[in-house]
Amino acid sequence: MTFSRALTLSALIASTLTLSMQAAWAAQANIQADEQVIRKSLSQTMASLPIDTLTPTPVKGIYQITSQGQVAYVTADGNYLFAGNLLDLKNQVNLTEQVKNKERLAVLKTVPASHKVVYSADGEKKATLTILTDPTCPYCEKLHREIPALQKAGIEVQTILTPRAGAGSPGFVESSQIMCGKQQQADIDSAMARKPLTGAACQDAMINDNMQLAEKLGMSGTPYIILPDGSAVPGYRPAAALIAVVSGKANPAQLQ
Numbered sequence: 363m364t365f366s367r368a369l370t371l372s373a374l375i376a377s378t379l380t381l382s383m384q385a386a387w388a389a390q391a392n393i394q395a396d397e398q399v400i401r402k403s404l405s406q407t408m409a410s411l412p413i414d415t416l417t418p419t420p421v422k423g424i425y426q427i428t429s430q431g432q433v434a435y436v437t438a439d440g441n442y443l444f445a446g447n448l449l450d451l452k453n454q455v456n457l458t459e460q461v462k463n464k465e466r467l468a469v470l471k472t473v474p475a476s477h478k479v480v481y482s483a484d485g486e487k488k489a490t491l492t493i494l495t496d497p498t499c500p501y502c503e504k505l506h507r508e509i510p511a512l513q514k515a516g517i518e519v520q521t522i523l524t525p526r527a528g529a530g531s532p533g534f535v536e537s538s539q540i541m542c543g544k545q546q547q548a549d550i551d552s553a554m555a556r557k558p559l560t561g562a563a564c565q566d567a568m569i570n571d572n573m574q575l576a577e578k579l580g581m582s583g584t585p586y587i588i589l590p591d592g593s594a595v596p597g598y599r600p601a602a603a604l605i606a607v608v609s610g611k612a613n614p615a616q617l618q
Contacts, residue, residue: 393418396418396425396438397416397425399438399439399440400416400425400436400438400439400440401413401416401440402440403439403440403441404436404440404443407440408443411427411429412429412430413427413428413429414427414428414429414430415427415428419435419448419457420450420457421448423437423438424436424437424438424448425437425438426448426461427443428461428465430577430578431462431465431466431469431577431578431579431580432445432578432580433445433458433461433462433465435448446458447459459593462580462592462594463591463592463593464592465592466579466580466588466592466593466594467591467592469575469578469579470492470579470588473522473575476568477522477541477568477571477572477575478520478521478522479520479521479522479523479540479541479546479547479550480518480519480520480521480547481509481512481513481518481519481520481521481547482513482518483513483515483516483517483518484513484514484516485516486516487516487517487518488515488516488517488608488609489516489517489518489590489608490517490518490519490520490590491512491517491518491519491520491587491588491589491590491604491608492519492520492521492522492587492588493505493519493520493521493522493585493586493587493588494521494522494524494572494576494579494581494584494585494586494587494588495521495522495523495524495584495585495586496523496524496525496526496527496533496537496584496585497523497525497533497536497537497540497550497553497554498525498527498531498532498533498536498553499526499533499584499585501584501585501597501598502554502584502585502598503554503555503556504598505585505587505598505599506521506550506551506554507554508600508601508604509601511601511602511605512601512604512605515601515605515608515609517604517605517608521550522572522575522576523537523540523541523550523569523572524537524569524572524573524575524576524581524584524586525537525569525573525584526583526584528573529566529569529570529573534566534569535563536553536559536563537565537569537572538563538564538565538566538568538569539553539559539561539562539563540553540559541565541568541569542561542562542563542564542565543561549561579594580594581594581596582596583596583597585597585598587599587604589607589608589614589617590608591614593614595614595617595618599617603617604617
């Protein structure tokens, strides 16, 4: 290659890189402009909506909003907002669920250890399941009886008491009693076995926090199981099915 040709090639490469950078800057500027419009519009029409994140989606002119663990979409002009699943048909991926899974894991990281009753894995811990549960829920009781099998499979189970009937309900009182005591695991085992609790109910504030947490996690009923990848499974599932999914031997979709 001659010196002049080398110079020409170098100039062409530099020009291409400059154009690419200019295009990227322009695209970023457009995104920032859209975000400003969206935030201004929503502040006027939905002032009570907290916006945790606002990001572009693969669909031109559509932006994704996350708000307290929930996901919605808004047009670039901020005039239209909608909720639902955004599906990547080509790759057969539910983009909304991917975001929700990450949001759930992020929310769970904020939960104080004192709000959980933890059943440790037998031997080496291979995975962790989080179960939002209610001591007066029949299907919660059924799932609770599966915990030893999960532990034996190397799965740690973190339970968070979230009474489905809300404040003042028997489940709320029992949850407060359990978390007030010094033997929380024994107390939750007793409650799940329909044995009466006699301790004081001194943790109403904690249970109220747990109920707010349940809302952020999208709980639709108890029990509510959150898998290691953040995906959620409402209702009872047998230990064998959960173990198969956690170990990678079954598809999580089989639990739905």
